[in-house]
Amino acid sequence: MSILNAKEPIGPLEMRWKKHLFDLALVAPQNRNKHKIIVIGTGLAGASLCATLGEAGYRVSSFCFQDSPRRAHSIAAQGGINATKNYQNDGDSVWRLFYDTIKGGDFRARESNVYRLAELSANIIDQAVAQGVPFAREYSGYLVNRSFGGTQVSRTFYARGQTGQQLLLGAYGAMSRQVESGQVTHHSRTEMLEIITIDSKARGVVVRDLVSGELSTHLADCVVLCTGGYSNAYYLSTNAKGCNTSATWRAFKQGAYFANPGFTQIHPTCIPPTGENQSKLTLMSESLRNDGRIWAPKNKADCEKNPKDIKEEDRDYFLERMYPAFSNLVPRDVASRTVKYICDEGYGVGVKIHNQRLGVYLDFSNVIEKIGLEAVEEKYGNLFEMYERITDENPYETPMKIYPAPHYSMGGLWVDYNLMTTLDGLFAAGEANFSDHGANRLGASALMQGLADGYFILPQTIANYLARNTFDDIDENHDQVQAALSSVKNRIDQLMQAPDAQHSPEYFHQKLGKVLWESCGMSREKGKLEQAIVELNDLKREFWQKIKVTGIDKDLNQTLERAGRVADFIELGELMCKDALKREESCGAHAREEYLSSAGEAKRDDENFSFVSAWEYHKESAKLHEEHLHFEFIKPTVRNYK
Amino acid sequence: MIFTLHIWRQKSPQVEGNFSTYTINDIDGDTSFLEMLDQLNEQLIHQDEDCIVFDYDCREGICGACSLVINGYPHGEKTATTTCQLYMREYKNETELWIEPWRASSFPVLKDLTVDRSAFDRIIQSGGYVSVHTGSAPEANNILVKKNTADEAFSAAECIGCGACVAVCPNASATLFVAAKISHLDLLPQGKIETTERAHNMTQQMEVEGFGSCSNHRHCERVCPKGISLQNITRMNNILG
């Protein structure tokens, strides 16, 4: 039944990308300026792509909704970026990063893609250092590495707690150089609202100028979406407020398949919510788990106490107890689920919300004793300060409180080995595609993937697409262009003039978030998912009846922007639940209560579910296609972190 | 807590703006400053009024989008803090708060509290990078950098491009922002080669954009949420000779 062709090369794994590169067609330098490419999104994936395409001589038009590319959500990444340099001589290799990523993703990713990612990782560090990214260094002048969530080697490069910021500023600089050279024309404060498809090929976009509210169309030979992830579907997440699914959702509706929408990562170490009006959750870098010890009270009676008054023997270091080999460094999904389990059992700490305490302690007293306050400050100073700023508590004295929060979407647009979606001429990169992380992403690997896609993979595969296709001249008056434009206009009109306008976008977003968090969050179950699908259908209907947007559309109108994004999130939410319902197994971050061992570990079902689910849009109901995964090099084993 | 908010409302760059006064109740100390404005906006939607526009994205102090002048201070009175990291526990109950956009002719107001900072992008375009082609980078550990130097470069590279330094400066100068980028790249061997040209191009673009020049008022360092140091200006001036 599958019509999906991943276009994976065959042969020895280490030769696949090299051979593929040789087989890809090229565009001669003098012809490149004839091709125009649209890039939506200028975070790590998009900015690195714009820079590289511009240098190569293509004409690029790029768009982002913030007021500058430098503010993309990538800026917030804290912990670091992986690369297989093996500078620490601790047994790291391309093969090991490949192995860790496949295993970490619980055998739900494509071997060829993941191997390529591991291969390219070292080049990214070289590129970033050459751009002036100030990574941490030893006194000898060499680059430092640390170990990061779920791995036993030190392969993570970092720039204090601001690795994403420094990498993005590097890519933004490289992109800015191409704006100066005239190859890249960039449009900030501009949101893409529709893909223009002509003769079954993506040929352009409809965008809204967020300042004037004017709509316009832009045409090109191909379109690339680098628009980030959709964790904000849950309302409260660690993502920036503007992160959204609108671009990928429009693409889905135009024929690009959506892969693994139910695979979302809930990050274990975030600051717990404190009240009803909170607008976002803040991540505390995973690196804290290297030295912090996670515990909860052994006795429920102690949950209200000041942690200082809880005796050592009354503390349950539950990760160390349950997973002695990896202890506090188990992968994110395992850590998150265990924390939730502990709180659900009534051992949580912190303020009560809806009658439950959502928090456990992350304690640094041991490490402070061992290496001293100053050394801890050097390592984590900025994170501790950030924690204190938000919570008004000093983590040098009182243990931090943490709770899991939605953080990363492994799912995204389905792409083949060339990172092209099922819609010809539409590519997807970075968090917007589903490609490399399977059912669970390892720490410090998203930055790596976005930059591998943008600097090294897409510039080659896009050239191949341009060389192998011909492009008819089209202009603004083309029927399809006008049709796309008027569908956007209609949608805006509907948002502005709901028949029974009553509720703000936030109202609907919070409702959606609640449904998703409860039924499609850290653990899922058939009955709850079915119920959620019904509720989200109702919510969608209610939304279009009652959404209230004040002000006018031909203006800077943030309420209108939010309303459009929430409308798409509601539809995506339903697909997330459907996907989670269909997958009758537990794997990675996807934990179905029916398929967990008594110890709470995921029971994967390779016989029936060793596939990528790829959903095709249909008006009545999305249709599932399966891309079956073949493991030629690593035998799927039970992921065991005990 | 209850607050009286005097908020700058301006429909577009062309028309004049003025303060409108609002009251907001039931704010607790753990609410962030921007969450308080969110709640006010919810109230406005309820009353069929156009929401107050203000910039934000990360709400973690790193993207540089948020940009409010609060009671005369860019990013509020608390030091080393962006607007999004301010919590209402900083303010006494029933305080009156005056909330304005960045004010500088090179940052025209777009609407309400939102300004156009694209001038900063154009300054970076004029030279705020190392001219290296993708793929031509040498092995990363081939060029060693002293730890202290790398740390110093990092401290300059921390600038989030928010523009508070411009907003507070009597001359609306962007010198601290420009110097931070020039210093960051000058300190590293990778950036050193282009340093003189970069410094000239960027400072020239700063003038083209209409930012004033630096006359050592030193307000910028005080309001900078990332603690960007004035030493960067000294380094820049040395490069410019």
Ligand SMILES: Cc1cc2nc3c(=O)[nH]c(=O)nc-3n(C[C@H](O)[C@H](O)[C@H](O)COP(=O)(O)OP(=O)(O)OC[C@H]3O[C@@H](n4cnc5c(N)ncnc54)[C@H](O)[C@@H]3O)c2cc1C
């Ligand atoms: C708090 C936090 C910490 C993290 N830490 C790490 C880490 O330490 N290591 C790691 O590897 N990963 C980390 N991640 C994950 C990583 O940061 C992201 O996955 C990655 O940066 C995504 O990059 P991107 O380029 O795909 O998308 P983004 O950086 O999200 O960029 C999306 C771009 O698309 C644009 N856009 C979106 N929709 C539209 C539209 N409709 N029209 C126009 N433009 C649009 C935006 O303006 C933006 O430019 C972290 C994530 C979070 C939330």
Ligand code: SF4
């Ligand atoms: S120097 Fe400081 S105040 Fe100025 S833009 Fe940079 S971070 Fe903002």
Ligand code: FES
């Ligand atoms: S919203 Fe990003 S720095 Fe304030």
